[in-house]
Amino acid sequence: MPQPFADITPPIALTPLDGRYRAQVSPLVDHLSEAALNRSRLVVETEWMIHLLDSGAIPGLRDLTDAERTLLRAIPEDFGAEGIAEHAEIERETVHDVKAVEYYIKRRLAGTSLEPLAEVVHIYCTSxxxxxxxxxxxxxxxxxxxxxxxxxxxxxxxxxxxxATAEVPMLSRxxxxxxxxxxxxxxxxxxxxxxxxxxxxxxxxxxxxKINGATGTYAAHAISVPDTDWEQVSRTFVEHLGLTWNPLTxxxxxxxxxxxxxxxxxxxxxxxxxxxxxxxxxxxxxxxxxxxxxxxxxxxxxxxxxxxxxxxxxxxxxxxxxxxxxxxxxxxxxxxxxxxxxxxxxxxxxxxxxxxxxxxxxxxxxxxxxxxxxxADAMASDLDGNWEVLGEAVQSVMRTLGVQGVEGMENPYERLKELTRGQRVDGPAMREFIGSLGLPEAERERLLALTPATYTGCAAELLRHLEG
Known part of the structure; x- marks a missing residue:
């Protein structure tokens, strides 16, 4: 019977992201792991406490001192291996991860000047x-x-x-x-x-x-402190976190x-x-x-x-x-x-x-x-083996001349199709065909000078659209 891998310490990763590919994705651990979730919860809970006390949303409570704000903000900042283990221990008792975060914070307020205000932690909040x-x-x-x-x-x-390759010609497919x-x-x-x-x-x-209670109605907030503008408190808190406030949830x-x-x-x-x-x-x-x-x-x-x-x-x-x-x-x-x-x-x-x-x-x-x-040589060789792609250029010139009234330019597409479809055409054959079309001198010379490598239109110039 082989040894179960599940019993090996340190634990063997189940997924390739946490095993084979760990190094490439490890920066995400600080943001999307279970530990990162609990650290973010600590941030929200402590910032909510600070926001409530600084805004005077609950009458009769004193202002925080700078040292107390620093103490609260240090809780998520100091959340490391020991804190992760402690939170897990609390969660085993609560069987509720967010409640465990609340108790974790209250433990850190014990014996400090904030202990009398510990019940402000998680007040009016649903998980x-x-x-x-x-x-x-x-x-x-x-x-x-x-x-x-x-x-x-x-x-x-x-x-x-x-x-770097803006002008390197290439056969399209x-x-x-x-x-x-x-x-x-x-x-x-x-x-x-x-x-x-x-x-x-x-x-x-x-x-x-959002931060608006158990069903999005601010019911607990309003029954406890009816004279506070709880929508304003909620909006300013969410925006303080750098997020967009959702007023209806x-x-x-x-x-x-x-x-x-x-x-x-x-x-x-x-x-x-x-x-x-x-x-x-x-x-x-x-x-x-x-x-x-x-x-x-x-x-x-x-x-x-x-x-x-x-x-x-x-x-x-x-x-x-x-x-x-x-x-x-x-x-x-x-x-x-x-x-x-x-x-x-x-x-x-x-x-x-x-x-x-x-x-x-x-x-x-x-x-x-x-x-x-x-x-580039491989691309050039491929281009040189496919002269038939100039058929588009030839028939387009002929069509333009035809609509301009030049005689002898009839059926350009069909004539090129007969030459090129389903067969390879080399340079001499294409040039011979161009020479037989009776084109005006300027167009004939322009097409005779054309090669697959130079028939790239405005391709290189189009890269200007990447600027700015």
């Missing part, structure tokens, strides 16, 4: 008042301090490569078939433009919060904003997935060469000549997992039965894996990009 604000702070930190910087760094690196040439830089710039749009959306996404903040954020991140991930599959294809075509040193270790266990595009394949897989999780979060979090059910509690605990797989994909894409070399 969801604390949780919705805590998750908003966590998600804001994870997105703006970890995910977005990595995403924007990838975009910057991709933009740099796009500018539409429907997988040779098509009008472009430049490598222009094609990369398309992804930069798409990804930047999503970055702007995600940066601008609102993150909402049930017991829970509706989570619509979370669905919006996750949908935007998932969409960005799908664009990255498209990028990963395109680069994989360019590698298979020989347009990019991979440096084994950048990929690391053995390329293939049996074929030593191979350098597999593992970074891009890893990114594909992780973006698919991330997208599925983010979609599930978006779909489920917007629904809560009547004034509250608890499905969101479990759902929200999976925000970490959803962003973790996305962050891991971004890390792999950056490493993969850093290990690529552009093979």
């Amino acid at each position: 969801e008042d604390i949780n919705n604000l805590s998750y908003a702070l966590m998600i804001r930190g994870a997105v703006h301090e970890v995910w977005l910087p990595a995403y924007e760094a990838l975009i910057a690196e991709l933009a740099e490569l796009a500018h 539409t429907h997988g078939q040779p098509a009008t040439p472009t430049t490598l830089g222009k094609e990369l710039a398309v992804f930069v433009h798409r990804l930047r749009r999503q970055a702007r959306r995600i940066t601008a996404d609102e993150m909402l919060g 049930t017991q829970i903040e509706s989570h619509d904003w979370q669905a919006e954020v996750y949908a935007d991140i998932a969409r960005a991930g799908r664009i990255l997935h498209n990028f990963a599959t395109d680069v994989w294809t360019y590698i298979s075509l020989g347009y990019f060469r991979q440096r084994l040193s950048a990929q690391g270790g053995t390329g293939s266990s049996t074929m030593p000549h191979k350098v597999n595009p593992i970074r891009f394949e890893n990114a594909e897989a992780n973006l698919e997992i991330s997208g599925a999780l983010l979609d599930s979060l978006s779909q489920t979090l917007v629904t809560s039965r009547l004034q509250r059910d608890l499905t969101d509690s479990t759902t929200q605990r999976n925000i970490g894996p959803a962003l973790g797989h996305s962050l891991l994909a971004i890390s792999n894409l950056r490493k993969g990009l850093a290990g690529l070399d552009v093979d």
